[in-house]
Amino acid sequence: MDKALAGVTILDFSHLLQGPFATQLLADMGADVIKVERAGAGDLFRSMTFFAKWVGGSESPNFLAWNRNKRSIALNLKSRTVHQLIMTMACKVDVVVQNFRPGVLAKLGYGYDDFKAVNPRIIYCSGSGYGEDGPYVDRPGQDMLIQGLAGLIDNTGRGDAAPVPAGAGLADQIGAMNMVYGILSALYYREKTGKGQKIEVNLLAGMLAHLAQEYVAVLNLGEDFVRPNSGIGHPGMQAPFGVYETRDGYVTIAMSPFKTLYEVLEAPHLAPYDDLATLFAKRDEVWAKVNAETRKYGRRELLERMLDADIWCAPVHDIRDAASDPQVTHMGMIASYEHPTAGTVQVVAPAVRMSETPATIDRPAPLIGQHGREILAEFGVSEDEIAALEAAGDMTVAEA
16 A cells, blocks of 8 residues: 555655754654665765664664665765756756755755755655854754753753753754655645745744743743742643652643542641642742652552542653653554664654554665665666766765
8 A cells, every 4th residue: 555655755865863863753654765875984874873773783773773674875975976866866856855054065067056946846845953044043052952052951940950952853853844844845835836945944933833831931921931849830820730750750740630649648737738839939948748648558559549549640751761661562662673773673663653654664774875766766776877886986885
């Protein structure tokens, strides 16, 4: 069965996280994503890892996470022969994706105008840290930097300690979602009009958009967020919203009537705090008193008691525990693929379910240039021309 994006071909010049996650999402839905990497070195994420370890002894978990369902071709983009070749390919592709710093690809002849000149229907999605112009255009647009600049880090952590970055690349991943949002919108518009267009996505704008309720609150209520000194989960929220200890782990407690909570905890002495203004003004004090009660219980028992009373709560898992959580298992959210050098790689499965065109994992993350010869052959490049590219060092191919 065809997938939803079967027939859509994407030239993917992106690297690291933002662009590759976006194109992986599109590839999961059936797009033919041709990952254009640097000859020899490939995507920069191939050289970066966590824990100073490599999957199968040689592969980056970071790269493996964001590049499944793609084919790789490794080319020297500075070569005029390669430039002519890519422009010939561009006549038959639908989308170009890149997230280099503004102007880098354009200087090499791979800007929107270059592609539009050979294919007016092309959709060109450009990702950056801060946009295509402005006072920060030359700054590095890295995820943690954006979290700090936009205000997320200052909102996170306890008030008596340093602000804390999120433990994941949220700015990059939000940027990826915005790329997908823009590309799918542009494809739909092109179906109606025949016109391609340029899409600009930047990490700062995406982070700001996902802090919308925080900005609306601060800019309209005349208040600034102050991080609590306790485990309250948001600087704008009152108790009990937050993280609490049990005898054998942590739980989160979100929204519920405070009366219900202190009744479940069998702690009637908390009743005098049951007022919205008091729960905010004395939230650290309330947190401490609630935490003293939750510590009397084992985590499983406490969760069962709270869930039976319809209190919004959940366990705090680490990654390994979350991967084996019964609901995660039920949803089939941990999948795997076989990689030619890394072996069996466990990954997070596609998050969107579609009844008629389900997303699937059909290919492992590619080796550098693994599919270069087959891709060029599909675009009509002869075996002699391919051999000449390899001999000149303008293309590298890793054998699976």
